[in-house]
Amino acid sequence: MTTRYRVEYALKTHRRDQLIEWIKGLLAVPFVICSQPTGVFETRCGTVEEMAQEAHRRYAEVMQDVEDMIDDHIAHQQVGLHGQSKLKLLVPSVGIFFTRLPLAAAFKSQDKKRFISSRRFVPPSFNDIRLILNTAQLMGVCAGGPLELATFDGDVTLYDDGKSLEPSNRVIKRLINLMEHGTRIGIVTAAGYTEAEKYYGRLHGLLEAIKSSKVLTPAQKQNIVIMGGESNFLFTYDHTSPYLLAHLPRRNWILPSMSTWSQPTITALLDVAEASLRDCIHNLDLAATILRKERAVGIIPTFPGYHFPRESLEETVLVVQKKLEMSEVGKLLPFCAFNGGNDVFVDIGDKSWGVLVCQKFFGSGGDEDGDSIRGERTLHVGDQFLSAGSNDFKARVVGTTAWIASPTETIELLDELGDMIAFNKKRSEGTTVMVT
Numbered sequence: 040m041t042t043r044y045r046v047e048y049a050l051k052t053h054r055r056d057q058l059i060e061w062i063k064g065l066l067a068v069p070f071v072i073c074s075q076p077t078g079v080f081e082t083r084c085g086t087v088e089e090m091a092q093e094a095h096r097r098y099a100e101v102m103q104d105v106e107d108m109i110d111d112h113i114a115h116q117q118v119g120l121h122g123q124s125k126l127k128l129l130v131p132s133v134g135i136f137f138t139r140l141p142l143a144a145a146f147k148s149q150d151k152k153r154f155i156s157s158r159r160f161v162p163p164s165f166n167d168i169r170l171i172l173n174t175a176q177l178m179g180v181c182a183g184g185p186l187e188l189a190t191f192d193g194d195v196t197l198y199d200d201g202k203s204l205e206p207s208n209r210v211i212k213r214l215i216n217l218m219e220h221g222t223r224i225g226i227v228t229a230a231g232y233t234e235a236e237k238y239y240g241r242l243h244g245l246l247e248a249i250k251s252s253k254v255l256t257p258a259q260k261q262n263i264v265i266m267g268g269e270s271n272f273l274f275t276y277d278h279t280s281p282y283l284l285a286h287l288p289r290r291n292w293i294l295p296s297m298s299t300w301s302q303p304t305i306t307a308l309l310d311v312a313e314a315s316l317r318d319c320i321h322n323l324d325l326a327a328t329i330l331r332k333e334r335a336v337g338i339i340p341t342f343p344g345y346h347f348p349r350e351s352l353e354e355t356v357l358v359v360q361k362k363l364e365m366s367e368v369g370k371l372l373p374f375c376a377f378n379g380g381n382d383v384f385v386d387i388g389d390k391s392w393g394v395l396v397c398q399k400f401f402g403s404g405g406d407e408d409g410d411s412i413r414g415e416r417t418l419h420v421g422d423q424f425l426s427a428g429s430n431d432f433k434a435r436v437v438g439t440t441a442w443i444a445s446p447t448e449t450i451e452l453l454d455e456l457g458d459m460i461a462f463n464k465k466r467s468e469g470t471t472v473m474v475t
């Protein structure tokens with residue numbers, strides 16, 4: 040039983056996204072039926088165009104069926120019965136959908152770029168479906184009106200792991216374009232520093248571009264915040280400061296339910312986490328150094344250039360997470376244990392709180408959801424969405440999300456979003472012209 044538990048759960052489930060795997064399974068059937076691998080050496084199978092047309096039709100039908108099932112789940116959600124939807128029975132891990140997901144249209148759009156239906160040997164993959172879901176999410180958000188808040192993870196999403204946002208980064212232009220269209224930006228990163236200088240070091244390309252921008256009005260330049268340490272340190276843009284950022288005292292922005300996060304509880308939680316990290320260093324013989332901060336504790340490589348085995352990082356996250364979940368203090372405070380690629384950190388709070396703070400900060404003030412920007416008008420973009428040990432995953436409960444795998448994918452996603460915003464703008468201008 041122990042072995043089966045470890046194989047089935049601990050070593051596998053945390054590395055799977057059940058919804059994506061399920062859709063992949065559904066698409067495998069039309070792939071087997073429609074694809075013609077022998078067409079590579081035989082001519083009687085018809086042309087690749089004919090095969091692709093039929094595969095496209097069948098894949099689109101499946102995606103339409105899934106879209107309908109999500110609509111049914113949303114209908115259940117609206118009357119408080121989402122636990123009873125057919126989708127929930129088939130994919131028990133699905134949570135809340137903030138918008139519809141037009142999956143059939145999103146599939147057609149991605150098929151034009153990725154030629155999924157033209158493939159004879161490689162079935163629709165995890166990445167194909169992840170990207171279709173991203174497109175569907177953008178379509179779903181844009182169908183409901185302007186995107187009010189876009190939050191971004193830092194490492195792997197805006198820049199390569201451990202690097203900085205340099206002035207040459209092509210994402211800068213896209214972020215400024217969003218700000219110009221009235222979308223508020225939050226950089227919600229695990230990187231936890233108390234000093235503006237450190238964030239300037241990581242984000243200087245963007246901050247300097249905002250400062251020198253001629254297209255952004257002074258008011259639009261205020262439409263960005265940096266939320267560091269998941270949900271612990273808030274900085275606003277300030278052109279008078281040497282590092283272009285002002286640190287906002289916590290009392291000015293915390294949510295009412297965060298006021299119970301007392302220092303003794305925080306210290307106690309970090310103590311349990313630190314002890315557990317030390318055990319892992321010993322048991323797995325890791326060349327690791329403990330880094331204890333005000334609101335986080337982590338392990339980093341002791342030697343520059345040293346890489347932890349991926350399995351050791353995952354084992355460490357799962358051990359520390361379990362240890363904290365079982366502890367008394369772990370029930371008093373939200374925390375996030377995650378694998379950062381070549382480190383493991385435990386942070387106080389998590390990105391759901393970080394995004395909530397941005398929603399409230401840019402909303403018209405007030406309580407935790409009353410006057411905040413709503414989940415369906417919010418999009419969080421990040422790279423860590425597997426269920427355990429992934430910090431962006433937590434943002435799913437407070438807004439829509441897009442799961443990217445590299446900074447290049449973020450740029451592609453923002454281009455897609457930019458096109459949709461421009462299309463909506465043109466359409467609304469067209470309507471105005473017709474009415475007047």
Ligand code: IMP
Nearest residue numbers: 192193194228229230231335379382384
């Ligand atoms: P993110 O991808 O922007 O959320 O940043 C995650 C990375 O920030 C981690 O992998 C760490 O390398 C780094 N980091 C620096 N300080 C902290 C901290 O206090 N908590 C968590 N991660 C940190």
Ligand code: MG
Nearest residue numbers: 192194195422
């Ligand atoms: Mg990241």
